[in-house]
Amino acid sequence: MSGRLLIYGATGYSGRLIAEHAAATGLDVIVGGCEPGIVAALAENLGVEGWAFGVDDRDKMLDHLSNVDCVLSAAGPFRNTARQVINACIETGVHYLDVCMEFTVFAFAASRANDAANAGVMLMCGGSWGVVVPDCLALHTAHRVTDAERLTIALRVTGSHTRGSLDSVNDVPELGPLVRRRGALITLEEAEPRQLDFGYGPEECIPAALASLVSAHQATGIENIDVFLDTAAGCVTIDSPPAIPSREELVQGRYQALAEVTDASGRAVRSLIDTPNAYAFSQLCSVEIARRILAGEFTAGYQSPASVYGSSFVTAIGDTKIVDL
Numbered sequence: 151m152s153g154r155l156l157i158y159g160a161t162g163y164s165g166r167l168i169a170e171h172a173a174a175t176g177l178d179v180i181v182g183g184c185e186p187g188i189v190a191a192l193a194e195n196l197g198v199e200g201w202a203f204g205v206d207d208r209d210k211m212l213d214h215l216s217n218v219d220c221v222l223s224a225a226g227p228f229r230n231t232a233r234q235v236i237n238a239c240i241e242t243g244v245h246y247l248d249v250c251m252e253f254t255v256f257a258f259a260a261s262r263a264n265d266a267a268n269a270g271v272m273l274m275c276g277g278s279w280g281v282v283v284p285d286c287l288a289l290h291t292a293h294r295v296t297d298a299e300r301l302t303i304a305l306r307v308t309g310s311h312t313r314g315s316l317d318s319v320n321d322v323p324e325l326g327p328l329v330r331r332r333g334a335l336i337t338l339e340e341a342e343p344r345q346l347d348f349g350y351g352p353e354e355c356i357p358a359a360l361a362s363l364v365s366a367h368q369a370t371g372i373e374n375i376d377v378f379l380d381t382a383a384g385c386v387t388i389d390s391p392p393a394i395p396s397r398e399e400l401v402q403g404r405y406q407a408l409a410e411v412t413d414a415s416g417r418a419v420r421s422l423i424d425t426p427n428a429y430a431f432s433q434l435c436s437v438e439i440a441r442r443i444l445a446g447e448f449t450a451g452y453q454s455p456a457s458v459y460g461s462s463f464v465t466a467i468g469d470t471k472i473v474d475l
Contacts (some may be wrong), residue, residue: 153444154218156201158182158235159225161192163312163394164249164278167433168224173198175437177444180218183225205234215242222277222440223248228255236273240265245443246273249436251280253328256364257335263452272448276361277436277455279405279428280305284362284377285369285456286464287409290472291421292370293461295413301370303362304355304378306348306406309399309427328359330367330375344378348406349422355380369456372411395429403427420475426468435467 160169160181172179173196183189186202193200203210205225215221215238225231228250236259239246246266250256259273266273276282284303292298327341341357355378362377395403405425412418425431439455442448449458456463464470 154178154180154220155440155444156180156182156214156218156221158221158223159231161185161188162224162226164226164429164432165224166192167429168222168249168436169196169198171433172222172437172440175441177437177441182214205231208234208238211235211238212242215239215244218244220245220247220440220443222436223250224436226250226252228252228275232275233258236262239271239273240269243269243271245271245448247277247436247440247443248275249278249432250275251278251361253359253361253363256361260364260368260452267451270450272443272450272458273452274439274443274455274458276365277439278432279425279435280432281361281365282435282455282464282467283405283423283425283431283470284407284409285366285454286461287407287421287423287472288362288366288372288411289369289456290461290464291409291411291419291474292372294419294421294474295411295417297414298370298372298411299414300374300376300412301366301372302344302376302378302408302410303366304344304346304348304380304408304410305358305360306353306380306408307428308405309395309403312394312429326359327357328363329357329377330363330373333367333373335363341376346378346380346408348380348408349424353380365454365456368452368454395427400427400430403430405431421472422475423464423470423472425464425470431468431470435464438467 159165161183184204189200232255327338345352358379
C-alpha cells in the first residue's frame with residue numbers, strides 16, 4: 151500500500167469534479183460511494199477502481215479503508231457521514247480530508263484530535279473554498295499585527311449552488327448567532343449585521359455559524375471570532391433554488407472574502423481576497439492537499455489547512471490574490 155487515495159462521495163457534483171482532477175494529475179485514485187451502479191460507471195469512465203459501500207456498513211468500510219492511505223470525502227451533508235468516516239479513519243490509521251464547511255462536523259473532528267494524534271493520522275475538515283480561503287486570509291491578516299485579539303471573517307458567495315451545498319447550510323439558522331469569545335464558543339442573544347466592503351461598496355453581512363469559528367481559531371489562535379455572510383451578493387441560504395454551476399461560472403466566476411483583525415490597542419487591519427469560483431477552487435485545492443498528505447506533508451491530530459500549510463497556500467491555488475487594505 152503506497153499513496154492510495156479514496157475519494158468518497160465521488161458521484162456527486164463536487165465529488166466528480168474532484169475525482170476527475172485527481173485522476174488527471176496521476177494520483178492513485180479509488181472512487182467510492184453508496185450507489186454501486188453509479189460508482190462503477192464513474193470508475194470505468196475515469197479508468198480507476200470503484201468501491202461501493204455505505205458509511206453505516208462499518209465492517210465493509212473498515213475493510214476498504216485498510217487498503218488506502220487517505221480518504222477525501224465529498225459525501226455531504228457531512229453531518230450524516232463525517233462521524234462514521236472519521237471514526238473509521240482513526241481506527242484504521244488513515245488520514246481524513248473533506249470539503250465540508252459545516253460547523254458541527256468541525257467541532258466533532260476537533261473533539262477527536264487526541265485520538266487522531268495517537269493514531270498518527272491527520273483529520274482535516276474543509277479542504278475547500280469555504281475554509282481554505284477565509285482561514286488562510288485570516289492567518290495572513292493576523293500576521294500584520296503583533297497582538298491579534300479579534301478576528302472578523304466575511305464571505306461574499308455568489309452564483310449557482312448545488313443541492314448538496316444547500317443541504318450543508320440547513321443547520322446554520324438552528325445554531326443561531328454563534329461566536330467565539332475568549333476562546334469559548336457562545337451563542338449571543340442577538341447579533342447585529344455589519345456593513346462591509348468587498349470592493350463594490352458597503353454591503354450588508356449577517357452573522358453565520360460557519361466552520362471558521364473552529365478552523366480559524368485552530369489556524370490563528372485568536373480567541374474572539376465572528377463570521378459573516380454577505381446577503382447583498384445573494385449568498386447561499388436554505389431558501390436558495392438549487393442549480394448546477396454553468397461552465398461559464400466555473401471558468402469566469404469570482405468569489406471574495408474579507409478578514410479584519412484588531413490588535414490589543416484597538417487598531418484594525420483588513421485584507422481582501424479574490425478567488426476563482428468556489429467549486430473550481432475546491433476542486434483544485436482539495437486535490438492539492440490530498441497530494442501533499444500522500445507525500446508525507448501532514449501533522450497528526452486535528453488540523454486546519456492554514457495551520458499545516460500556512461497562509462501562502464491559498465495564493466498557490468488558481469488565480470487567487472490577496473490585497474491588504
